[in-house]
């Protein structure tokens with residue numbers, strides 16, 4: 473089995489990672505939300521130098537308090553029967569409520585196995601002035617495309633990701649992401665996705681190929697009927 477396949481098995485099947493119950497996950501999600509606010513404040517602050525130095529000291533002290541009990545690796549959520557393990561990664565950088573760098577994006581699956589998300593990116597994700605960084609759009613789309621592969625019953629790791637940036641993606645407004653699997657061939661799943669601005673303009677289109685790591689079954693990734 474590949475390194476990635478073995479690692480997924482250790483985490484999702486063998487229970488190597490700490491599992492958080494819902495109340496604990498909610499506590500830590502609240503902490504991450506405060507840190508997102510802090511990140512926004514840091515990016516936009518115009519307080520004077522003495523205040524910057526004082527706040528830096530306080531933040532360093534807070535970091536030391538949190539690091540006083542440190543896990544070796546990010547924890548995951550307890551398994552939910554019938555749900556994909558991918559959703560258990562509470563520190564995922566796109567969807568993870570525990571990860572302050574995640575917007576976070578919440579992905580939903582429709583009965584027809586297509587997926588979508590409604591999300592707003594703040595100016596923290598700015599690339600070209602006034603618009604979202606292309607790498608951030610790629611990150612969101614990669615996750616959404618991966619969720620589409622899962623939803624189709626044919627999950628895997630991103631083997632190829634192709635992006636077409638049609639129009640700049642605005643931040644600070646509600647965006648819609650949509651994705652679906654288009655073809656499943658053996659361990660390979662072909663997928664397509666797009667980001668849509670509030671006026672209906674498709675700003676980014678993406679296609680991706682997901683490959684199930686050798687030696688893993690879709691069931692081992694915990695998803696599908």
Ligand SMILES: CCCCCCCC(=O)SCCNC(=O)CCNC(=O)[C@H](O)C(C)(C)COP(=O)(O)OP(=O)(O)OC[C@H]1O[C@@H](n2cnc3c(N)ncnc32)[C@H](O)[C@@H]1OP(=O)(O)O
Pocket residue numbers: 474476558614615618627628629630631632657658659660681683684685686693
């Ligand atoms: C399950 C939760 C994952 C969701 C996470 C969100 C998305 C991610 O961030 S994943 C992280 C980024 N991706 C990676 O790190 C992947 C790194 N790559 C790898 O580990 C391997 O190349 C891996 C697992 C994708 C494929 O390895 P391996 O199983 O040895 O491939 P291999 O046997 O050569 O090929 C299998 C099939 O895939 C196809 N394939 C492999 N790579 C590609 C590619 N880049 N493009 C198109 N097809 C490909 C092959 O042609 C072959 O097809 P067929 O069976 O029809 O001949």
